[in-house]
Amino acid sequence: MEMYDVLIVGAGPIGLACAIEAKKTGLSYVVVDKGALVNSLYNYPVFMTFFSTSQRLEIGDVPFVSINPKPNRNEAVEYYRRVVEKFALNIKLFEMVSNVSKQQDGSFHVTTSKKQYQAKNVIISTGFYDVPVSMDIPGEGLSKVTHYYKDPHLYAFQNVVVVGANNSAIDAALETYRKGANVTLVIRNAEIGSYVKYWVRPDIENRIKEGEIKAYFNSELTRITPDQVFLNTPDGELILENDFVIAMTGYTPDFEMLKRLGVDLSGAGINCPVYNPETMESNLEGLYLAGVVCGGMDTHKWFIENSRIHATQIFEHLRAKAMA
Known part of the structure; x- marks a missing residue:
């Protein structure tokens, strides 16, 4: 040898x-x-x-x-x-x-x-x-859940939940939104991550402000089913119709x-x-x-x-x- x-x-x-x-x-x-x-x-x-x-x-x-x-x-x-x-x-x-x-x-x-x-x-x-950092919630192993986002075309015209607050999550949210997806951001903290690229931050903030991308802050997923996701939000539990989860959890x-x-x-x-x-x-x-x-x-x-x-x-x- x-x-x-x-x-x-x-x-x-x-x-x-x-x-x-x-x-x-x-x-x-x-x-x-x-x-x-x-x-x-x-x-x-x-x-x-x-x-x-x-x-x-x-x-x-x-x-x-x-x-x-x-x-x-x-x-x-x-x-x-x-x-x-x-x-x-x-x-x-x-x-x-x-x-x-x-x-x-x-x-x-x-x-x-x-x-x-x-x-x-x-x-x-x-x-x-x-x-990938696991969310450790029921349904995370479903085929519709991914920790690796590649191409936005897959999500065209689908109900998409993106989990995360930093660059990978924000890029996924913006790109899938521009391919026609109905995008919801779920963020554990009170604001967008501090590491988000400076030229991207105004874009995501404006999309959220205009209601084009829905964002839930201080929130987290608690369960995923084939057709829905369950969120714990400051206003209580929320259930959303869902086709894909892009978990950019790090x-x-x-x-x-x-x-x-x-x-x-x-x-x-x-x-x-x-x-x-x-x-x-x-x-x-x-x-x-x-x-x-x-x-x-x-x-x-x-x-x-x-x-x-x-x-x-x-x-x-x-x-x-x-x-x-």
Whole structure:
């Protein structure tokens, strides 16, 4: 079995940035991902626009050219695919990591759904988009309920309930409304989320003010049936006729995987992994963290633009260890 210098779990933008650094450093590496290339971005809404400019999404010093001030999901997916082609990165897709165990010699044995690997170091760069936050209510498992919104055309002329107050929920509400859906927003708090994109906020506020999108604040779903939804509102229970529920309730990193690996999650914040902020090495020697996964439940702390540096930090540390 070949021994890699580095095995990278996650083929998102930060995992790719790590692979590029490995290649530049001359270290042997492999990237393993349970889904498609940049799987999280692939699962973004088809017409989503990033908050960041294209320059702030660049990796590997490869220019990201967009015709708009802020790129969209389709441009980003194409950009990262072309980056992989440019560097001929060693990536294994649709291969889920099931176990990572540290050996007596300090290396790691990695088991996936397809094969086994040996690596001197492991980088976890799995993001946070794969585990939706459950509402834990009856009917959430019905086929009409989704935690992943893709294309508004599906919801044309349907009664749609959108759950959530931040960008994903607001985008879904506006896009489905403009495709003819009868949209109701259900928001647990008293107002639209503070992270909503500044150019989108006036749009949703005006649609709600005009009554084109109905919004229930300080409210939550309590039950879903094939034809209805039940809401707990400040004015009591409300029952709505319903065809689809788009539950944009947020996502979390795969904490169970981190626990299985032995990563200490007692850092500052909820389920926040412990790591050295200068080297990104976790409590386990040779196991590094990169990207959004570093923030635990605070998924608004790390983004592509401010965590690209993690790749540089990790490989500077690996180079220093090799020279010691």
